Amino acid sequence: MLDSASLMKTFRADVAEKVAPSVISARGLGFAVEGRVLIRDVDLDIKAGRRTVIMGSNGAGKSLLLRLLHGLIAPSSGEILWNGRPLDKAARRRQAMVFQRPVMLRRSVLANLDFALRVHGVHGPARRDRERAALAMARLEDLAASPARTLSGGEQQRLAIARALACAPDLLFLDEPTVSLDPASTHAVEMLIGDAHAAGVTTVLVTHDRAQALRLGDDVIFMAGGRIAETGPVEKVLQNPQSEVARAWLEGRLHFEPGASETK
Amino acid sequence: MDSFGSILTEAFGLILIWDPDLIEIIGLSLRVTLTAVIVACVIGLPLGAAVGAFRFPGRTIVAVVLNALMGLPPVVVGLMVYLMLSASGPLGPLQLLYTPMAMIIAQTILVTPIIAALTKQVVEDLHREYVEQFASLGVGPLDRVGALLWDARYSLLTVALAGFGRAVAEVGAVIIVGGNINHVTRVMTTTIALETSKGNLELALALGVVLLAIALFVNAAVMAVRASAVRAAYA
Numbered sequence A: 001m002l003d004s005a006s007l008m009k010t011f012r013a014d015v016a017e018k019v020a021p022s023v024i025s026a027r028g029l030g031f032a033v034e035g036r037v038l039i040r041d042v043d044l045d046i047k048a049g050r051r052t053v054i055m056g057s058n059g060a061g062k063s064l065l066l067r068l069l070h071g072l073i074a075p076s077s078g079e080i081l082w083n084g085r086p087l088d089k090a091a092r093r094r095q096a097m098v099f100q101r102p103v104m105l106r107r108s109v110l111a112n113l114d115f116a117l118r119v120h121g122v123h124g125p126a127r128r129d130r131e132r133a134a135l136a137m138a139r140l141e142d143l144a145a146s147p148a149r150t151l152s153g154g155e156q157q158r159l160a161i162a163r164a165l166a167c168a169p170d171l172l173f174l175d176e177p178t179v180s181l182d183p184a185s186t187h188a189v190e191m192l193i194g195d196a197h198a199a200g201v202t203t204v205l206v207t208h209d210r211a212q213a214l215r216l217g218d219d220v221i222f223m224a225g226g227r228i229a230e231t232g233p234v235e236k237v238l239q240n241p242q243s244e245v246a247r248a249w250l251e252g253r254l255h256f257e258p259g260a261s262e263t264k
Numbered sequence B: 001m002d003s004f005g006s007i008l009t010e011a012f013g014l015i016l017i018w019d020p021d022l023i024e025i026i027g028l029s030l031r032v033t034l035t036a037v038i039v040a041c042v043i044g045l046p047l048g049a050a051v052g053a054f055r056f057p058g059r060t061i062v063a064v065v066l067n068a069l070m071g072l073p074p075v076v077v078g079l080m081v082y083l084m085l086s087a088s089g090p091l092g093p094l095q096l097l098y099t100p101m102a103m104i105i106a107q108t109i110l111v112t113p114i115i116a117a118l119t120k121q122v123v124e125d126l127h128r129e130y131v132e133q134f135a136s137l138g139v140g141p142l143d144r145v146g147a148l149l150w151d152a153r154y155s156l157l158t159v160a161l162a163g164f165g166r167a168v169a170e171v172g173a174v175i176i177v178g179g180n181i182n183h184v185t186r187v188m189t190t191t192i193a194l195e196t197s198k199g200n201l202e203l204a205l206a207l208g209v210v211l212l213a214i215a216l217f218v219n220a221a222v223m224a225v226r227a228s229a230v231r232a233a234y235a
Ligand SMILES: Nc1ncnc2c1ncn2[C@@H]1O[C@H](COP(=O)(O)OP(=O)(O)OP(=O)(O)O)[C@@H](O)[C@H]1O
Pocket: A033, A038, A056, A057, A058, A059, A060, A061, A062, A063, A064, A065
């Protein structure tokens, strides 16, 4: 039965969504393995078109959070909403992820692109066009026929991003995409991410690099011990962190969160 | 009894003059074995890939059974196929006993578990590497198996060659179900067994040399496949 109060509530929720649509949000998100709590009490809202960076020390749970948000692992508690609805397989197809270590199929560069597009149901001339565009974007035209696994680290990272973007996602997760790349490759990868943002793709980027966070982020989520320690606009948080962990980390002091890896 | 040297000379003579009996026997051997290996691949590759890539109830049992079947004694397989195909057996009316088809069936039963179990191993390792990328792209089960088989193609070619090597050298099963009938079901291994017992060592040795050459060729092919796969970073 719909009474006026619940109608009002739905309406207000509707308005709230229209004013500031969250493409993805998490409520009370937790993840535990064999009693070890690795992610806990994560609440977040990522707005469409925004650039979010996730920072925090090694083992803070950044990669796990991306996996959860992308639906690769199931949360132990809480929920993830995609455009206000539970995350499902169809939603995951609107997202793409570039892994910390890029996964290249044992095929040519072109065949790697072809596979992703075929899986996404892009066929015929449209597929060829997108492949050509992706190759051009990643500047890999000359290497199109090379086995993808013979590419250099930077080239593989460019291919991984181009492959992800060729599927025209609404949201792109990037897990430390420029780690171990030289400055030129880093720049090339950052340009690709910038292109994606310009095309309206929401980006969520994990990085340890402050300068990169400032270049590629609007908002920052700072994680420590599986929790969100601090969030806010990236300049503000990086210049003047409010939490002790974030300050310690940014100043390069080692910080051990009390009870961070405690089981609960 | 002739000296070993003259037997060897006569054996090579048989090979060099392209002796019709010899060619017929080699031809049947290759036909039976290749057919069995192809059928075993058609069954074993998808089966092994499915067991390697998917989690389903009973998966462990299937894997254990496949591994156990890998070590099936050929004579036991021969006996089972014999019982199935013999006049009083369930498949007796097909009248397949002592035909090349019976040998193909026996060898297929021997080789399929080998292909499936080795495929499972190869595909499982590859799948571990690909699983998150597959999930991220939303690859369906059929595409997954297809992609894994394709990307493991070099390793799987060596798996097929291993199956071929085992089948072509096998004697226990084919002699029971084939019967080693002249011009009908005589293959290299059964001929070697029979001719040796009859003291006709020239033909036996000639076939032995050919069998050895095939074994060498298969091993060389495996190494060549591996080398080219490594060069292309597809290994
Ligand atoms: N499947 C798993 N099973 C058990 N523990 C896990 C699993 N995955 C991750 N962990 C643990 O969870 C913690 C967080 O891992 P995660 O990979 O998210 O760290 P991270 O913040 O990405 O670190 P880095 O900066 O080093 O990449 C680590 O302590 C890790 O050992």
